[in-house]
Amino acid sequence: MLTTLAPVDPHPLPGDFVPGARNAKKRRLPSGWSTSSSRIGRRAATEPKKRLSGNRVEAFTPAEFSAFVVSNLDQVLAEVEKTRICRVEKALQRRPVVVRPDPRFQRTVLVVDVETTGTNPDIDDVTEFACLKVTINDEGKMGDVVASYSSLREPHIPIPPDITLLTNITNDDVAGKTLDVPKIVELLSDVEFVVAHNAKFDRSFCSKMIPEFECVPWACSLDDIPWHTWGLVSQNLSGLLKEVGYYHGAHRALDDCYALLEILDPRWKPLPQEPCVILYDTIQRPRVRIDARKTRFTMNGELKKRGYRWNGSGWSITVEIEEEAAELAYLKQKARTAYTIVHSETVEAKYSPTLR
Incomplete structure (x- = not known):
């Protein structure tokens, strides 16, 4: 079991605080130990680092230190979080598309996100569409990703510069691009419901683009889940993703779909209730x-x-x-x-x- 994370600085000030150290009197260690972030990287990378082993202090090389951290990454991150000095956020990794999904999850939902030229569906148009088809069981718990689709789309009006700055999608990127509408309709054909973060916005654009979206119930992860009762102040996608321990490249449709999937079915930091179960229960009433x-x-x-x-x-x-x-x-x-x-x-x- 990892006792504490070795400091980067081998020559700190005497008596610096080290969380969780066994031989620390009043939670202080002798000279030579520190977790002070202000001095991280001040010493040469070639100098040996130190670690605690029971009541002994041992030195090891930077290569050994890196190998140790990588091989025990989850344990190291868990110990860092326990100190409450800092919080850990992982880069969000996309879940794989599964060819043979778990047979216990027989129903499906479609996670959807769009990028647009603006916020008015009467004037603006879709520049990018993405969706993930995900299995759920009879209680609404999420299973596997069974299909994924994303594509750029040329809108009927030019992309404003401020939108390009936000999404990094240019007019050249979308020139001549179209969606595979039959494929999207096929993905939509047997789902229980569609879910989006701010469904009022996404449904307006999707229904205008593909009328079949009006034939399926929609759920909203922004409005239908009681984030505020769980003490979560920020309810935008990036803010909620941080609450479950991840960060991602925001404002691209497929990235946002995977971010929403992680919020609905958090793997690392669980929420008080399972969000997708709440949505499934809500959609039926x-x-x-x-x-x-x-x-x-x-x-x-x-x-x-x-x-x-x-x-x-x-x-x-x-x-x-x-x-x-x-x-x-x-x-x-x-x-x-x-x-x-x-x-x-x-x-x-x-x-x-x-x-x-």
């Missing part, structure tokens, strides 16, 4: 969307914490039918909302730009 208009300005922070989102004209939240009465009472008594609008939502119409 009709709900209502409550729009709260002209709320007190001082209530904005509390409404946001409660799960409301600003929709341009007011705050809105989607709840189970059984929770409607309690939510309306809250808005009337505490938020003192001027008026509310309640929209019934069928499973098929959820996040749809045309079926509401």
Whole structure:
């Protein structure tokens, strides 16, 4: 069992703090040990490093040190996290496409992401589309990736410079590119539902591009999962990915699909509940969307914490039918909302730009 991670600096100041050291009196070590990040790399790389072995201090070469860290990487990272001095984020590795999936997972979902020229589906257009077909079981737990597709697409308007700066997709990159629509429709044909991070945005563009997307229920990993109740302040894709211990190259469609997959089925740092199970449970029940208009300005922070989102004209939240009465009472008594609008939502119409 690894006791502590050897310091990089072999000549630190006396009495520097080393987390978890066995022979440290009041959690301090004798001169020669340090985890001070301010001096990392100050000494020559050829100098030997030090490690603890029981109560003995042993020296080893940089090559031995590197080999030790690589061969015990997961254990080293776990020990580093325990110190609470820093947090560890791994580069996200794409899960392989499996030819022979686990037979216990008989259902499928489609994880979707698009890159566009802007945010208005009436004006803007898709520049890149990607999807992953993933198996799930009867409870909604995720299994294997069984299919993957991504492609650039030439939009009907030029890509603005600020979008190119964000996505690194240029007009030259998309010139003459089209999607394999029959392949996408085939992937879509037998899925239980489609999931996207901000499904209202993705469904609007996908349905405009391929009408078959309007025939399948959609779930939203941004709105349908109670991230705020788990204390997760940042709910964008990159922020949530960091919560489960990874980072990725954001704003490319396929990378974002794999990032969303990791959030829905975290492998390294589990969440309080399995997000995909929540989505699968949610997609099977009709709900209502409550729009709260002209709320007190001082209530904005509390409404946001409660799960409301600003929709341009007011705050809105989607709840189970059984929770409607309690939510309306809250808005009337505490938020003192001027008026509310309640929209019934069928499973098929959820996040749809045309079926509401």
